[in-house]
Amino acid sequence: xxxxxxxxxxxxxxxxxxxxxxxxxxxxxxxxxxxxxxxxxxxxxxxxxxxxxxxxxxxxxxxxxxxxxxxxxxxxxxxxxxxxxxxxxxxxxxxxxxxxxxxxxxxxxxxxxxxxxxxxxxxxxxxxxxxxxxxxxxxxxxxxxxxxxxxxxxxxxxxxxxxxxxxxxxxxxxxxxxxxxxxxxxxxxxxxxxxxxxxxxxxxxxxxxxxxxxxxxxxxxxxxxxxxxxxxxxxxxxxxxxxxxxxxxxxxxxxxxxxxxxxxxxxxxxxxxxxxxxxxxxxxxxxxxxxxxxxxxxxxxxxxxxxxxxxxxxxxxxxxxxxxxxxxxxxxxxxxxxxxxxxxxxxxxxxxxxxxxxxxxxxxxxxxxxxxxxxxxxxxx
Amino acid sequence: xxxxxxxxxxxxxxxxxxxxxxxxxxxxxxxxxxxxxxxxxxxxxxxxxxxxxxxxxxxxxxxxxxxxxxxxxxxxxxxxxxxxxxxxxxxxxxxxxxxxxxxxxxxxxxxxxxxxxxxxxxxxxxxxxxxxxxxxxxxxxxxxxxxxxxxxxxxxxxxxxxxxxxxxxxxxxxxxxxxxxxxxxxxxxxxxxxxxxxxxxxxxxxxxxxxxxxxxxxxxxxxxxxxxxxxxxxxxxxxxxxxxxxxxxxxxxxxxxxxxxxxxxxxxxxxxxxxxxxxxxxxxxxxxxxxxxxxx
Numbered sequence: 001x002x003x004x005x006x007x008x009x010x011x012x013x014x015x016x017x018x019x020x021x022x023x024x025x026x027x028x029x030x031x032x033x034x035x036x037x038x039x040x041x042x043x044x045x046x047x048x049x050x051x052x053x054x055x056x057x058x059x060x061x062x063x064x065x066x067x068x069x070x071x072x073x074x075x076x077x078x079x080x081x082x083x084x085x086x087x088x089x090x091x092x093x094x095x096x097x098x099x100x101x102x103x104x105x106x107x108x109x110x111x112x113x114x115x116x117x118x119x120x121x122x123x124x125x126x127x128x129x130x131x132x133x134x135x136x137x138x139x140x141x142x143x144x145x146x147x148x149x150x151x152x153x154x155x156x157x158x159x160x161x162x163x164x165x166x167x168x169x170x171x172x173x174x175x176x177x178x179x180x181x182x183x184x185x186x187x188x189x190x191x192x193x194x195x196x197x198x199x200x201x202x203x204x205x206x207x208x209x210x211x212x213x214x215x216x217x218x219x220x221x222x223x224x225x226x227x228x229x230x231x232x233x234x235x236x237x238x239x240x241x242x243x244x245x246x247x248x249x250x251x252x253x254x255x256x257x258x259x260x261x262x263x264x265x266x267x268x269x270x271x272x273x274x275x276x277x278x279x280x281x282x283x284x285x286x287x288x289x290x291x292x293x294x295x296x297x298x299x300x301x302x303x304x305x306x307x308x309x310x311x312x313x314x315x316x317x318x319x320x321x322x323x324x325x326x327x328x329x330x331x332x333x334x335x336x337x338x339x340x341x342x343x344x345x346x347x348x349x350x351x352x353x354x355x356x357x358x359x360x361x362x363x364x365x366x367x368x369x370x371x372x373x374x375x376x377x378x379x380x381x
Numbered sequence: 382x383x384x385x386x387x388x389x390x391x392x393x394x395x396x397x398x399x400x401x402x403x404x405x406x407x408x409x410x411x412x413x414x415x416x417x418x419x420x421x422x423x424x425x426x427x428x429x430x431x432x433x434x435x436x437x438x439x440x441x442x443x444x445x446x447x448x449x450x451x452x453x454x455x456x457x458x459x460x461x462x463x464x465x466x467x468x469x470x471x472x473x474x475x476x477x478x479x480x481x482x483x484x485x486x487x488x489x490x491x492x493x494x495x496x497x498x499x500x501x502x503x504x505x506x507x508x509x510x511x512x513x514x515x516x517x518x519x520x521x522x523x524x525x526x527x528x529x530x531x532x533x534x535x536x537x538x539x540x541x542x543x544x545x546x547x548x549x550x551x552x553x554x555x556x557x558x559x560x561x562x563x564x565x566x567x568x569x570x571x572x573x574x575x576x577x578x579x580x581x582x583x584x585x586x587x588x589x590x591x592x593x594x595x596x597x598x599x600x601x602x603x604x605x606x607x608x609x610x611x612x613x614x615x616x617x618x619x620x621x622x623x624x625x626x627x628x629x630x631x632x633x634x635x636x637x638x639x640x641x642x643x644x645x646x647x648x649x650x651x652x653x654x655x656x657x658x659x660x661x662x663x664x665x666x667x668x669x670x671x672x673x674x675x676x677x
Contacts, residue, residue: 052573073579085570089592098588099578150578 002063002076002153002186003028004049009058011044011210018044020210021058026154026188026203031180034190035197036207037233042190043158045207049188050079050156063153073099078147079156082163084139086131086146092118093127096145117148120182137168144176148183157189161196173199194234198222206230216365223362228280228353237285237311239347240321244281249273253359254348256281259317262295266346268356282347282355285311285322290329294340296321300333312337431653437646445642459647467630469651476626477655478541479616480609483548484602490549491556492598496586498557499564500572510561513554521551521614532619541624544616548609556605563597564590600667603660610656627652 004026011019019041026032034042047053049060051072060067067075086095093114094101100110118124121141131139140160147155157176161169177200180187191197197204198218206213206221206229214226218234225231231239247255247263249270256279257263266281273279288296290312298314298321305327312323314337323339331337348356437445439455463469498506528547529538537543567590575589591598613628620629631652634645660667 050577052576072573072576077577079574079577081570081574083568083570085568085574087571087574087589087593098575098580102579102584102588146574146578 004154004186004188005059005061006045006049007059007061009045009048009060010056011041011048011053012056018210019048019055022207022210022212024205024212024215026186029184029186031177031187031189031200031202032205033197033201033203034188034205034207035192035194035233036213038192040207041210042192042207046079046156046158046188046190049154050077051075052079076153077156078150078152078154079158080140080143080147080160082159084131084143084163086139086142088131091128091130092123092134092142092145095131095142096149098146099150113149114145117145120148120179121145136164137172140164140172141175144179153186155183155185155187157187159191160189161191162193169196176200194236198234204234206233208233217367219362219367220365223365224358225282225347225355227355228282228349231282231347231349231355235284237322237324239282239284240288240319241349242281242283242316242319242321244279244348246270246273246275246277246279253343254279254356256348258295260295260297264295264343264346266343266348266356267359268348269359270348270356273350273356278351280349282349283341283345285324287345288321288323288339288341290323290325290331290337291340292338294338296340297336297338299336300331303331303333314339434646435650437642438650439647440643442641442643445646459643460651463644463647463651467633467648469630469648472625472627472630473651473655475541475544475620475624476610476628476652479544479548479624479626480606482541482545483552483609484605486545486549487552487556487605488560488598488602491553491560491601492586492591494557495560495564496582496590498561499567500569510558514558517554525618529618537619539620539623539625543619544624544626547615547619548612551612551615552605552608555608556601559601559604560594560598563594563601567594596666599663603663603667607656607660 004024006022006024009019009022010017022045034045036042044053048055051067051070055068062075062077087098090098093111096114096117097110100113105113114127115124118127121144123138123141123145126134126138126142131142134142140163143160160176161172164172173196176189180200189196189200201218203215204218204221205215208229213233214221214230216224221230221234225234228241232241242259244259245257247257249255253265253267254270254273255263255265258281296316298316300312301315301320302311302313304311304313308327310325310327310329312325312329312331314321314323344360347358350356436451438459439457440453441456441458444450444453498510532538532543537546571589571593572585575585580588610626611628613632616626616628617632620626631645631649634641634648
């Protein structure tokens with residue numbers, strides 16, 4: 001059992017507030033990802049959990065115990081650093097065994113634990129090497145190995161993949177997901193890469209300016225973003241935003257007037273709206289459909305053919321709209337295209353940037369990564 | 382090798398006006414030659430007095446004050462006499478004890494100080510460092526009287542302990558400052574990883590910081606040893622016979638009876654020999670340490 005609660009955590013460096021009141025619940029064996037743009041406070045938040053930084057106010061509770069005043073090594077956590085932070089003057093084995101050496105674990109036992117971790121991470125042939133004789137991916141694995149041997153209740157990962165090249169990153173992502181399954185430990189992972197967040201998380205915490213914007217499963221964040229920031233941050237390419245007029249708001253949804261004169265009804269709760277409310281329509285590029293009868297129209301400015309997909313950058317009056325279309329579309333640059341969307345896929349944001357609650361819950365919104373894998377014995381227990 | 386290298390660009394880019402390339406090469410060559418000549422000249426100017434001193438040590442007293450000449454019959458007469466007349470060994474032992482003792486003590490104080498300044502800086506850290514360095518600008522003679530009186534009252538005059546204390550205080554600003562710059566270059570992550578692994582601050586310093594900044598610590602220590610070894614002002618004023626190091630030994634050769642150049646040179650050569658050998662053996666380490674931050 002390893003759980004973590006953050007209660008009204010704040011952190012200020014002098015005059016600047018880096019974290020402004022974060023509440024969070026991390027459940028046992030959950031893979032939680034903190035994601036946000038750089039400077040949002042995600043790394044600071046993790047460092048506070050680790051004990052490398054003190055919280056200005058609020059409680060950090062691990063397994064039901066308040067840990068604010070407990071030293072980093074005694075919180076039962078292990079951390080993998082962005083720079084790996086391996087000890088350059090020690091061999092791989094000594095790197096992994098350092099914590100046990102400090103804890104005065106007998107040599108034989110130490111070696112056994114290191115070997116066990118090395119086996120999981122396929123590091124056995126490298127145990128006698130120094131870090132500088134290892135590749136980036138191997139160093140990364142040593143850093144993870146150093147965490148594993150400590151047998152922590154919670155693993156902390158601080159942007160562990162950002163120093164790796166793209167191909168290796170994909171591979172390590174898969175390895176980390178596997179590792180989570182194999183160790184069945186609680187993991188907290190910091191990244192600025194929303195793809196890492198989407199692919200690995202059971203629960204994503206979107207941070208912005210030191211505040212939690214939304215907490216939820218990847219699919220929940222994708223399909224039901226709470227506000228404009230989350231909508232824009234999760235998903236790639238970015239969601240399109242268009243200013244629209246309000247026609248009516250009733251039980252069936254919100255009727256909107258699109259740029260270009262068309263109308264449509266979005267199934268969202270508009271009961272809070274007044275007649276002169278400003279509204280913004282948000283649609284993901286992959287939900288815009290090329291359609292000769294569609295209500296929207298614009299001129300193609302740039303075409304990016306990826307083979308399987310084609311991105312169209314379409315000028316619509318003042319704004320630029322991205323459309324992800326089929327790889328085989330025959331359109332050319334400077335052509336005028338018409339396109340539309342399924343109203344159920346659209347999001348509406350009010351003047352404060354808050355999403356109007358959707359009237360329909362997406363069927364996959366509650367799905368976690370855990371549900372994606374084949375049920376094993378451990379899950380059925 | 383060089384011809385092949387110079388030819389290649391010419392053949393590859395025949396269209397480029399040929400005049401620019403040779404002149405560029407020529408000017409680079411002249412520059413290099415100039416720098417080499419300058420370097421050697423400076424080195425010779427610096428080295429000449431030492432060379433002349435060593436030479437004079439092997440002359441007879443008469444030859445030493447005669448017209449300067451490179452041609453003479455070398456003799457160990459001066460060395461013999463210097464050795465017979467004085468106890469070189471006891472002075473040398475004092476020098477070794479005082480230089481290394483003060484260096485160890487300085488490192489012992491400076492490592493924790495530099496650690497806290499490098500890794501736990503406050504708003505005043507920079508100011509403190511500058512203030513420490515500024516104490517080096519005070520002429521030592523300005524504090525001679527109070528220190529002499531204090532030493533007299535607590536019985537530290539003419540003791541090695543007293544000299545070690547003075548040298549430690551004298552070198553501390555430089556030692557702290559140097560260690561601070563070395564520690565600052567150390568990635569903080571590694572120490573934090575150590576803390577996550579359960580290292581206490583002392584273990585962090587012993588197992589991680591010191592092994593990783595060893596070249597820096599070594600060159601700092603070496604500099605401190607050399608500075609202490611060469612120090613003359615305090616040793617002449619605070620010691621007489623018991624704790625007098627080699628600097629006092631050399632000074633004793635400028636006696637009221639007059640200067641004995643050959644003997645003075647022989648004694649000086651013996652005084653600088655140990656530190657010269659030490660410096661020569663560790664010069665690689667030394668240069669690496671002193672340019673650590675710059676060329677990394």
